[in-house]
Amino acid sequence: MLNWVVTFFIMAIVAGILGFGGIAGEMAGIARILFLVFLVMFAISFVTNRRRPLV
Numbered sequence: 001m002l003n004w005v006v007t008f009f010i011m012a013i014v015a016g017i018l019g020f021g022g023i024a025g026e027m028a029g030i031a032r033i034l035f036l037v038f039l040v041m042f043a044i045s046f047v048t049n050r051r052r053p054l055v
Helices: 002-018 022-049
Strands: none
Touching: 002 022
16 A cells, blocks of 8 residues: 555655646545554554564
């Protein structure tokens, strides 16, 4: 999930440098949404602590 965030962010930077402002804004928005989804999933995983107990 975090790989997709980085990919969209880099694509947004490249599009912004090349002058495609609208596309860059949309890609940055997608990256922001994916990052928030990643944070929520990380928090849920951290709270539920789905690791196996050390036996």
